[in-house]
Amino acid sequence: MKVEQIYTGCLAEAAYYIESNGEAAIVDPLREVSPYIEMAEERGAKIKYVLETHFHADFVSGHIDLAKKTGAEIVFGPNAQPNYEAHIATDGEILHLGDVQIKVLHTPGHTMESTTYLLIDEEGEEHSIFTGDTLFIGDVGRPDLAVKTDLSREDLASHLYDSLREKIMPLGDEVIVYPGHGAGSACGKNMSKETFDTLGHQKITNYALRKDMTREEFVKEVTENLVEPPQYFPKNAVMNKMGYESFDEVLNQGNTPLSAKEFETVANSTGALVLDTRDKDAFAKEHIPGSIFIGIDDNFAPWVGALIVDLKQAIVFIAEEGREEEVVTRLSRVGYDNTLGYLKGGIEAWKKAGFDIDTIDQVTAFEFAKGHKSDYSVLDVRKESEYESQHVEGTINFPLDFINRNMAELDRDQGYYLHCQGGYRSLITASILRSRGFEKIVNIKGGFNALKETDLKLTEFHEPLTLL
Structure with a gap:
């Protein structure tokens, strides 16, 4: 038996390759499927199953193309209603893969079709669980991303409480947890940088798996401080459900x-x-x-x-x-x-070819600290939580995440210095502002990381300044 995690840092997403005796299953593949096909061919295996833990919101899965190219069967858990041919497994159903078994554990909560796959090895021992967005390392899936449901996020969180305690926590401490995402994904709030762990260690360290946690405590802790999900999430979920x-x-x-x-x-x-x-x-x-x-x-x-x-x-x-x-x-x-x-x-x-080019003015953090245009405002385009933790005194929080919504708050006749943490987000912001007619834009190279090394005064836990 072979299990391989295929981690994609840009999306903080993990797909999995499971193989036994010439047969393979792929869990939650990315859109481009040739790497999975090549992996199986190199090892002389045939892909039998494409296991989907749920209708993903943060990326488009490659399940449809992979099934068409290999003849593999797409598998979803109960409640899934995809707009294409797939096997909708029942709770507790056993899928046979070479000399191993994969048990379907319906674990609703993140979404109502969310399913965990339990891998049982050649000796009949429970080896690992592929939890998708039900259980992460250090966190659980947020309950507000389901598509077209009448259930509130509190309702979904209550389902998740039951799923964790009835389906996952009773498993042995030695079982390995293979989640769908790691730190950096917007599918949870506080995921670990680790991409797998034992269930026993998670029972000790994961706040959502506390033995004495009541349903009310769980619902409150899982639903509080949820930031608005990216706008493309529901659209990707629809693509995964309807096809592409x-x-x-x-x-x-x-x-x-x-x-x-x-x-x-x-x-x-x-x-x-x-x-x-x-x-x-x-x-x-x-x-x-x-x-x-x-x-x-x-x-x-x-x-x-x-x-x-x-x-x-x-x-x-x-x-x-x-x-x-x-x-x-x-x-x-x-x-x-x-x-x-x-x-x-x-x-x-x-x-x-003779076409015009444009530029974005930039200054270093030390140049900015030494002397900058006093009639220019300074926009800190980091997330609100980053800004509130620590920021340069007198700056205005203008998160890139919500630039489309908040653009009207800016004045095209006003000049702006921009910075983020390291310089990437601020230049994205600068490019958007320039494309929309803002001429007086200066990017601070190195962002807050560089500004902290100057003698500028920093403020912590301060109420954000507003533009209007």
Whole structure:
């Protein structure tokens, strides 16, 4: 028996490969399925099952394509009603995989179809559980992401309380917990950086598994301080439930080289968003006017999902040479399938064709601290919780997460310095503001990490200043 965790840091997501005696199962695959197929082929195994723990909200699963390409059976737990062929397992059902068994444990709460898969080894011993978003390391799934339900988050939390105590906590302490996500995912509140653990250790350290915890305490602790989920979450859940276009077709369309003239024509004729995925300093130095920066080397897909409201938005993009397919792939992981091509030759080709470029002014933290324009406001674009923990005195909290909603609070005639924690989010913000007509924008390089090293006064646990 082999179990392999396949972890994707950008999404803080874990898929799993389980193999026994020539048969394999994939748990919660990502959108691009060739890595799973190649893994099985290299090991001489046939993929028999695609096990889905629930209708995911934070990414588009590859279950449909993987089943079509391999003949594997898609499996969901009770209550799932997908718009395609799948096996809807019953609670307690046993799936046979080579010499091992996989027991279906219906664990509603995160969503009503949420299911945990219990792996039983060749000796009949309970080996591990694949919990999806039911149980994380250090946390449990948030109960407010279910699609089209009449149940309140308190109702779902109550179901989750029962699922944990009736289905998971009675299992042996030596059972390994393999969750669907780790730290950085918005599917929970306080997940550990560890990506697996023993159930026994979780019973000791996970707040939600306290033996003496009442239902009322559980519901309160699980539902309090939930931040608003990213806007793309319910849209991805619908795609996972209803089906989607083949990834091969998405990749074929998006991975199309365009000359500078073709790029401009496509962007103008389709209303495509121009997305620049290069290094942040390269973008600040020179970029296509009106383009939006979301760099590929950070939390690319989650920020695309948070900021680009329409999943069907046409997109053309600029990428570092050789990374074009990666960009299309990572866009499709969160449901952005309408990519129309990339700028062949990059920004140099754009300039050679005689087209205009734009820049973003930047200063170092020490330059800012030494002397900055007094008539410019300073926007701290980190999350409210980060800002309240510690910030530079006199700055205004303007979280990037809610820029589309709060844009009207800014004045186009006003000048703004921007910073985040390290410089990535502030440059995204700067690009959005520039694309919407804000001319007086200066990015502070290195963000709060660099500002803390200056003699600027810091404030902790302070009520956020407001713009109006």
